[in-house]
Amino acid sequence: MESGYTFRLSADNDNVWFLGLVDALPKLLKSNVPQSTDRSLRRMQNSPRMSPSSYAEKSDEVLITLFQHGEREVYRILVERYQERIRNLIFSIFHDSGIVDDLAQEIFIKAYEALQGFRLDSSFYTWIYRIAVNKSRDEMRRRKVRRFLSFQTLVDEANKELTAKLSVPPEERDAKEIVALGLQALPEKFRSAIILKDIDGLSYEEIADVLQCELGTVKSRLSRARAMLRKVLQPLLEEK
Amino acid sequence: MNHLSQNRLSILMQEYLDGVLNDADRKAIEDLVATDASAKQEFERLRKMRTLLSGQRKIEPNPSFWTRLSASLPQELEEDNLLPFPRRHFPAAALASIAGIVLIGTVIFQNRMSLFHFMSQKSQLVQSAYEEGIMKGSILPLLSHIDNNQVLQFSLLGVLPLDAKSQTALKVDQNSSNGYQIKLGKSTPSKSSSINVKDFYAEIQATNEQKDVIDSLFGLARRKIENSVLVSENHAVAIDPALAQLNRVMVSNIASCLEPFQRVRFGRFLERKDAPYTFVSKKFVPANPESIYVEMSRVPATRRFVVVTADTLTYANLDADVLRQIQHNVELPVEREGIARRNLEMTERLLRHFAEREPRPVMPRMVNPQFEIWKDANTVSIQFQRDADEPQWEIRQPVVVPMPRRMGTYSLNSPAGRFEFGFYGDSVTAGEVMIDSAMVRFFNSDNAAAYNLRMMDSIFTTLNARFQMHPGAFPLDSVLRTVEEARRRTFEEGKHRQQMMQQEVRLKKKDSSSNER
Numbered sequence: 001m002e003s004g005y006t007f008r009l010s011a012d013n014d015n016v017w018f019l020g021l022v023d024a025l026p027k028l029l030k031s032n033v034p035q036s037t038d039r040s041l042r043r044m045q046n047s048p049r050m051s052p053s054s055y056a057e058k059s060d061e062v063l064i065t066l067f068q069h070g071e072r073e074v075y076r077i078l079v080e081r082y083q084e085r086i087r088n089l090i091f092s093i094f095h096d097s098g099i100v101d102d103l104a105q106e107i108f109i110k111a112y113e114a115l116q117g118f119r120l121d122s123s124f125y126t127w128i129y130r131i132a133v134n135k136s137r138d139e140m141r142r143r144k145v146r147r148f149l150s151f152q153t154l155v156d157e158a159n160k161e162l163t164a165k166l167s168v169p170p171e172e173r174d175a176k177e178i179v180a181l182g183l184q185a186l187p188e189k190f191r192s193a194i195i196l197k198d199i200d201g202l203s204y205e206e207i208a209d210v211l212q213c214e215l216g217t218v219k220s221r222l223s224r225a226r227a228m229l230r231k232v233l234q235p236l237l238e239e240k
Numbered sequence: 241m242n243h244l245s246q247n248r249l250s251i252l253m254q255e256y257l258d259g260v261l262n263d264a265d266r267k268a269i270e271d272l273v274a275t276d277a278s279a280k281q282e283f284e285r286l287r288k289m290r291t292l293l294s295g296q297r298k299i300e301p302n303p304s305f306w307t308r309l310s311a312s313l314p315q316e317l318e319e320d321n322l323l324p325f326p327r328r329h330f331p332a333a334a335l336a337s338i339a340g341i342v343l344i345g346t347v348i349f350q351n352r353m354s355l356f357h358f359m360s361q362k363s364q365l366v367q368s369a370y371e372e373g374i375m376k377g378s379i380l381p382l383l384s385h386i387d388n389n390q391v392l393q394f395s396l397l398g399v400l401p402l403d404a405k406s407q408t409a410l411k412v413d414q415n416s417s418n419g420y421q422i423k424l425g426k427s428t429p430s431k432s433s434s435i436n437v438k439d440f441y442a443e444i445q446a447t448n449e450q451k452d453v454i455d456s457l458f459g460l461a462r463r464k465i466e467n468s469v470l471v472s473e474n475h476a477v478a479i480d481p482a483l484a485q486l487n488r489v490m491v492s493n494i495a496s497c498l499e500p501f502q503r504v505r506f507g508r509f510l511e512r513k514d515a516p517y518t519f520v521s522k523k524f525v526p527a528n529p530e531s532i533y534v535e536m537s538r539v540p541a542t543r544r545f546v547v548v549t550a551d552t553l554t555y556a557n558l559d560a561d562v563l564r565q566i567q568h569n570v571e572l573p574v575e576r577e578g579i580a581r582r583n584l585e586m587t588e589r590l591l592r593h594f595a596e597r598e599p600r601p602v603m604p605r606m607v608n609p610q611f612e613i614w615k616d617a618n619t620v621s622i623q624f625q626r627d628a629d630e631p632q633w634e635i636r637q638p639v640v641v642p643m644p645r646r647m648g649t650y651s652l653n654s655p656a657g658r659f660e661f662g663f664y665g666d667s668v669t670a671g672e673v674m675i676d677s678a679m680v681r682f683f684n685s686d687n688a689a690a691y692n693l694r695m696m697d698s699i700f701t702t703l704n705a706r707f708q709m710h711p712g713a714f715p716l717d718s719v720l721r722t723v724e725e726a727r728r729r730t731f732e733e734g735k736h737r738q739q740m741m742q743q744e745v746r747l748k749k750k751d752s753s754s755n756e757r
Contacts, residue, residue: 075313076306083305091299100299105309112313176297197258198293204260222258223251230289237285 060124067115075115078124079108085200086132092195093136095180103139107132122209129202129210133192140188175236182232190225197222246282253283257290380586382410382424382469382477389436391458394465395490396515397435410469412484422479424469435513443509444502453497461490467563470545471586478545478556491517 055063055077063074086107090100110131118127183191189211196202196210207218230237249272255261256269273283348355383390383400394400398412411423437458441451468480491510495503510518543563547556 079306084301088298097299101302105312108309109312179292179296198290199296226254233289237288
């Protein structure tokens with residue numbers, strides 16, 4: 001019997017052994033907790049609670065492991081690290097600032113719910129992009145359905161602005177706006193590929209990871225997307 | 241390169257711009273662009289498109305994004321993992337627990353007959369002890385039918401004589417450096433034995449309302465004392481360690497019922513009677529008597545007693561029901577003197593029995609006991625560690641402290657009154673000012689000093705003297721200087737007032753004589 005355990009005694013001493021076990025059990029359980037292989041993580045967990053500023057320098061992997069060990073507050077660091085990239089990705093896909101924050105919020109909530117089970121087999125960066133692209137895809141489908149349901153009104157009213165912009169001669173339009181409109185005109189799978197590559201600067205491998213497709217598919221989608229976009233941007237590309 | 245289709249060439253140029261071409265292809269593209277005008281034009285278009293895309297407009301950053309998001313995050317995931325291991329190990333831990341339970345169950349099952357025999361034997365013992373002890377009245381409270389004077393004596397002084405003639409007493413010694421002692425045995429007579437409620441009320445000038453409140457406190461304390469020490473005919477004594485706290489609780493509760501000037505009188509009374517505790521006069525809001533009453537009358541479902549026999553000591557938990565049964569036995573219509581005599585006989589027999597068994601050591605029947613037993617021919621003492629038991633009752637303000645020792649006195653006489661300082665301890669950690677019998681006690685706490693000096697200020701003000709002191713200027717010389725100054729001004733003011741009065745009298749005399757004429 002180890003010293004240091006406190007044993008309670010009852011009046012008749014009948015159940016002494018049981019009460020002793022009850023007291024010792026939490027300590028025994030604690031001593032059987034498997035030790036983490038990540039020594040730095042264990043050091044951090046054993047140290048007094050860290051301030052948010054001290055988390056800010058930690059890598060995504062460390063933050064995720066801390067999150068999975070119950071340190072929920074580190075999620076804020078991850079969000080702040082990627083929120084603007086995700087917001088810009090959504091803006092690039094939809095070119096609609098009204099939807100950006102709502103959709104970004106949905107993406108980060110989804111990530112929060114799924115992060116406990118995240119196996120670190122890809123980077124958080126591509127993982128959150130994958131969620132963002134999937135959510136954007138859902139949103140596009142939703143918009144399509146909405147458009148289908150009220151086809152006439154949408155064509156006549158909601159797209160009036162887009163139609164008006166497209167009818168303006170190219171030389172009078174802002175180049176950035178033309179690029180945005182050109183991107184809008186691309187089918188979703190090509191749009192995602194070209195945005196991830198040429199705007200967000202992801203590598204082919206990362207894009208394959210985000211879009212959950214083969215490397216060859218990424219190359220082909222990129223090539224087709226660029227070819228389609230060139231048609232829209234032709235006047236701009238010809239300018240000296 | 242020239243033999244490639246336009247489409248394939250465009251793809252290679254894009255891959256060149258994306259930086260994924262191998263060295264040979266990269267060199268070939270560079271050569272082609274340098275030599276072929278149409279290839280160069282295509283290359284420039286692609287590069288321009290890339291520049292246009294990478295220069296796309298960014299959305300304005302949103303600094304309040306997290307604030308908005310955090311309000312929408314699922315709450316159930318915000319809860320901490322309360323398990324002593326990461327959640328992902330839960331299945332393994334659950335399996336291990338099940339295996340452990342099965343193992344223990346198997347061991348118990350294999351030994352079921354001997355275990356059953358053991359349990360039934362034990363429970364029979366307990367049952368018979370209960371029946372023979374409690375039901376037949378052989379376990380009795382050591383103290384029963386005690387009056388308010390005895391309660392006051394024990395509450396304030398920690399001593400309760402069982403019989404004035406034999407001077408056997410129950411004593412709680414709280415000044416032990418390691419903890420506190422509860423002693424049962426022969427006690428030396430002390431000057432404090434004459435304490436009684438009437439004198440106490442007269443001393444503190446208690447109002448009728450205060451008397452009612454303090455009387456009900458005595459009633460509660462009486463019940464606590466009566467069921468905190470039990471003796472049995474088979475030479476065992478059971479003591480509730482919480483009894484040692486009663487002294488402090490009562491001093492604190494009585495003090496909290498009193499007005500400031502009464503508290504001063506109460507403090508002096510405690511000092512005069514050699515009480516083990518006094519209290520620090522910190523600023524506090526007087527307690528609501530009802531809350532004190534409710535708190536003190538709270539009865540825990542189970543109380544833990546220290547049970548001492550001549551050879552053993554152990555803890556025993558007694559249910560409130562059992563204690564009520566014991567109390568009921570005492571309250572049966574038996575002659576009061578008879579019970580007192582029986583209790584005393586039992587105690588003396590117990591002490592004799594303890595003494596006869598010397599020098600066999602007392603064997604603790606538990607791991608790491610938090611108390612020790614001493615016994616000699618006259619006394620059995622139980623020494624508890626300081627932190628052996630959490631206080632059972634809330635010790636309210638004012639804070640009760642061990643009585644400091646008075647080291648000296650400084651006094652000043654003036655027409656305004658007599659100023660008297662009492663010094664305690666090795667430095668001026670505590671003081672006392674007496675002015676025309678209005679006494680103010682102050683101790684070394686900053687707050688206490690500030691509070692009491694303000695109070696002194698008001699007293700001096702009524703005496704037409706200004707008494708002002710910065711709370712930080714507490715050292716004795718400052719106090720003395722300030723008081724001396726106040727004394728001087730009071731004296732001068734008194735002298736001036738006296739002269740004025742004399743003048744007034746003279747004028748009146750003159751007026752009356754002129755009127756007579």
